[in-house]
Amino acid sequence: MRLGAVASAGVKMDFSYALTPFLTWLVAGVLKFLVNSLRAGQLAFGLIGYGGLPSNHSAIVSSTAALIAFKEGLAHPAFGVAVTLAFIVMLDASSLRRQVGKHAQAINALVASSPERAPLRERMGHTRLEIAAGIAVGIAVAAAVHGYVRLG
Numbered sequence: 809m810r811l812g813a814v815a816s817a818g819v820k821m822d823f824s825y826a827l828t829p830f831l832t833w834l835v836a837g838v839l840k841f842l843v844n845s846l847r848a849g850q851l852a853f854g855l856i857g858y859g860g861l862p863s864n865h866s867a868i869v870s871s872t873a874a875l876i877a878f879k880e881g882l883a884h885p886a887f888g889v890a891v892t893l894a895f896i897v898m899l900d901a902s903s904l905r906r907q908v909g910k911h912a913q914a915i916n917a918l919v920a921s922s923p924e925r926a927p928l929r930e931r932m933g934h935t936r937l938e939i940a941a942g943i944a945v946g947i948a949v950a951a952a953v954h955g956y957v958r959l960g
């Protein structure tokens with residue numbers, strides 16, 4: 809299948825760069841829902857959001873970096889930019905957002921007796937395992953898209 813198209817200026821556009829992150833978001837989201845549902849013993853619609861396995865953010869940025877590596881090579885400047893972006897996103901997920909979740913837990917414990925205050929969301933950020941799972945999902949989806957495009 810061809811995922812490219814010729815733009816009006818004669819420049820070939822490759823839609824796999826837009827398709828891959830979207831498919832990765834979809835696959836990671838479904839996997840996260842299944843994992844949360846298995847852990848909860850019921851359909852876990854209430855657990856959709858930040859946090860959990862696999863990390864959607866890590867999966868998306870990893871899929872983009874992996875697709876660039878597959879298509880352009882590891883020496884391409886775009887791969888370096890994509891890896892830099894991926895590291896920033898993953899560091900944010902494992903440090904800053906994780907700390908925000910811990911602070912939310914502490915604040916919720918302090919104001920638990922206050923009826924007029926809604927609890928803060930505590931599931932924020934990711935563990936290293938959740939990030940690693942996101943990286944694996946991202947690379948797998950990028951490899952699948954790249955293989956599919958090459959067959960077509």
